[in-house]
Amino acid sequence: MAKHIKIALVGNPNTGKSTLFNLLTGLNQKIGNFPGITVDKKIGYCTLADSRQAEVVDLPGTYSLYPKSKDERIVFQVLADPKNPSHPDVVVLVADATNLRRNLLVYTQVADLGLPVILALNMTDMAKKEGIDVDVNKLSERLGIQVVAISARSNFGLAALKDALSNATAIATQVHGADMNVLAPGAIDQVKHLLKIDNDYLALQILHQHEFLDVYTVEEHAGIEQIKASAGFESSRIQTEETISRYRYLGTVLTGVVKDTGAERKFIFSDKLDAVLTNKFWGFLIFIAILFFVFNSIFSWSSYPMDLIESAFVTLTELGHKYLPNGILTNLLLDGVVAGLGGVVIFIPQIAILFAFISILEDSGYMARVTFMMDKIMRKFGLSGKSVVPMIGSLACAVPSIMSARNIESWKDRIITIMVAPLVSCSARLPVYTLLISLVVPEKMVWGFINLQGLTLMGMYLISIVAAVFVAFIMKFLIKAKEKSYFIMELPVYRMPRWTNVLYTMYEKSKTFVFEAGKVIIAISIILWVLASYGPPSRFKAIDDKYAAIEAQKDSTQISTLERDRSAEKLENSYAGILGHVIEPAIKPLGFDWKIGIALITSFAAREAFVGTMATIYSVDSDEEVATIRNKMRSARNSETGLPVFTFATAFSLMLFYAFAMQCMSTVAIVYRETKSWKWPVIQLVYMTVMAYIASLIAYQLLK
Structure with a gap:
């Protein structure tokens, strides 16, 4: 008996495949990329009923082995190539029991590849509520495989599925009576002889899409092309004939297996909801109201846990300075590492709340309706309805959203989507917005129930979305393409969100934020502390001599003030200060001083680094060891005017700069990988920087 097996989860989109993956693997999973491809690869591990370890791979959702996108192509590459690292020992085909005929098309194709298959019949509880009765035993008998009734949302049937996996054999599954030679007589035998399969x-699949398989040599690919030419192989016609043949077969299989007594009332509830939620007028009002609620909640619900976290870091810093020995290492630890870490951790409540709402909207089926509603509007601005998914996804992060643009068939629509997706405010901008809003926008309620800070935050997100649509409209005329785009999308039925899935998403995204962004921010904080604590020796010696002479003539009260002045002057003459002063003339018209200039430079690695940079700069600059970052920034004064540094005008100028600027190395890298050219990321970097500078300049000059 093998010590472990590889399991691949395959199925149509919206069949609960990812929910089952989370249920099987729990927290024992990781996300990477398929070899050589920037498509997410979710791998998890679970223990089967016979105590064997199983590696579970969650493959992208697909309706067929004939791919319409790069994501769907992965399914074919993994299943058809035995040398692929993710090639499974057994396939779990996850099917929606409420729409079995459509879901089983891909099953028949996977089975004919000769892979052992177990059919996980998901959503059986919903099927019963809708009057659909599936005879599992009869279906198992007709298909000749193990069929397990499950409900991933209610944790039903998981033990039975693990038992089935423990009993899975290496015997290949085949669709009974399917003769592929009828579709391409002669050509199939020639390919089998050529490739020794x-x-x-x-x-037949190799004849259709051999170019996607790296396992074969150049000569073998050329041989396949020659076979296709001599046999007059017409791929689209043969695909159509195959699909018709498979559906005819499924019709006979499901006769007497599926009884639908609720066909008339099945979609009544969903249709009634859609009549309101996708209405041209009420649908948009409801969507705006939901946005109001989300952003209001981000501020209102997170304030208490954020205050607790902030107080905890203040106490930690206070205790550190009290009990740790004075010296360079203590200052580095407290003013560099702890200050930078505090600037990250404090925003976990807001990140968690944002992703909780995104997960609920996706899980319930509402996000698909938003995509549907936005299709006609997006087309007017040069985008496909499919562009809505990456743009909505950009509210979380532009990197996976740009990768998801592979689902857009039109090259022009895909390029425009990639070019404007980073303009939509992502979760990395959230810490910047919330920090600056908390400094200049009063915490009060409007009309008794709307938080003014939450309303301002929503305004920043809406500004970014409008900007993205406006830029897309301009690019519609600048980028030329001949092909036409189309939008086809299946609307899933409304479902109650699976709350454990929502909680898992909150945990996973918060963890990713802390560990991925945190690593960058802490590294920057340490480097920045060194740059802000040290400078040219001659400058620092002159400052020490100056204040030593002054101290000899002052009393103890004045000496305390002098220490603060000495720290401020040393920071200004440090390596970080010198760098900030170099760029200050360029950013001064935007209302930014040299300290903000340092943050603009460091946050190119990650936008969130702005907060960590401010925490480090003001920790080095301040003798108030227990003051919070917000209090330090609120009390900061302009050395020339004596006015607060972070005025209403400066804060909004800075938020607009971060809203439009390409302050993210990861996004630049992913755009290069997706477009296979430096042309597009360079254009993107330049236009977004110019746009950010102009918007920031106008805002500051009008508001100051």
Whole structure:
């Protein structure tokens, strides 16, 4: 008996495949990329009923093995190539029991590849509520495989599925009576002979899409092309014939297996909801109201836990300075590492709340309705309806959203989507917005129930979305393409969100934020502390001599004030200060001083680094060891005017700069990987920087 097995989860989109993956693997999972491809690869581990360890791979959702996008292509590459690192020992085909006929099309294709298959019949509880009765035993008998009734949302059938996996054999599954040679007589046998394979359907798939398989040599690819040419192989016609043949077969399989007594009332509730939620007028009002609620909640619900976290870090810093020995290492630890870490951790409540709402909207089926509503509007601005998914996803992070643009078939629509997606405010901008808003916008309620700070935050997100649509409209005329785009999307039925899934998403995204962004921010904080604590020796010696002479003539009260002045002057003459002063003339018209200039430079690695940079700069600059970052920034004064540094005008100028600027190395890198050219990321970097500078300049000059 093998010590461990590889399991691949395959199925249509919206069948609960990812929910089952989370249920099987729990927190024992990781996310990477498929080799050589920037497509997310979710791998988890679980223990089966016979105590064997199983590696579970969650493959992208697909309706067929004939891919319409790069994500769907992965399914074919993994299943058809035995040398692929993710090639499974057994496939779990996850099917929606409420729409079995459509879901089983991909099952018949996977089975004909000769892979052992177990059918996980998901959403059986919903099927019963809708009057659909599936005879599992009869279906198992007709297909000749193990069929397990499950409900991933209610944790039903998981033990039975693990038992089935423990009993899975290496015997290949085949669709009874399917003769692939009828579709391409002669050509299939020639491919089998050329490549030394014995599976008819694999040979047919290779004829269709061999160029996506790296396992074959250049000569073998050329040989396949020659076979196709001599046999007059017409891929689209043969695909159509195959699909019709498979549906005819499924019709016979499901006769007497599926009884639908609720066909008339099945979609009544969903249709009634859609009549309101996708209405041209009420639908948009409801969407705006939901946005109001989300952003209001981000501020209102997070204030108490954020205050607790902030107080905890203040106490930690106070205790550190009290009990740790004075010296360079203590200052580095407290003013560099702890200050930078505090600037990250404090925003966990807001990040968690944001992703909780995104997860609820996606899980319930509402996000798909938003995409549907926005289709006609997006087309007017040069985008496809499919562009809405990456743009909505950009509210979380632009990197996976740009990767998800692979689902857009039109090259022009895809490029425009990639170019404007980073303009939509992501979760990395959230710490910047919330910090600056808390400094200049009073915490009060409007009309008795709307938080003014939450309303301002929503305004920043809406500004970013409007900017993205405006830029897309301009690019519609600048980028030329001949092909036409189309929008086809299946609206899932409304479902109650699975709350454990929502909680898991909150945990996973918060962890990613802390560990991914945190690593960058802490590294920057340490480097920045060194740059802000040291400078040219001659400058620092002159400052020490100056204040030593002054101290000899002052009393103890004045000496305390002098220490603060000495720290401020040393910071200004440190390496960080010198760098900030170099760029200050360029950013002064925007209302930014040299300290903000340092933050603009460091936050190019990650936008969130702005907060960590401010925490480090003001920790080095201040003798108030127990003051919070917000209090330090609120009390900061302009050395020339004596006015607060972070005025209403400066704060909004800075927020607009971060709203539009490409302050993210990861996004630049992913745009290069997706477009295979430096042309597009360079254009993106330049236009977003110019746009940010102009918007920031106008805002500051009008508001100051």
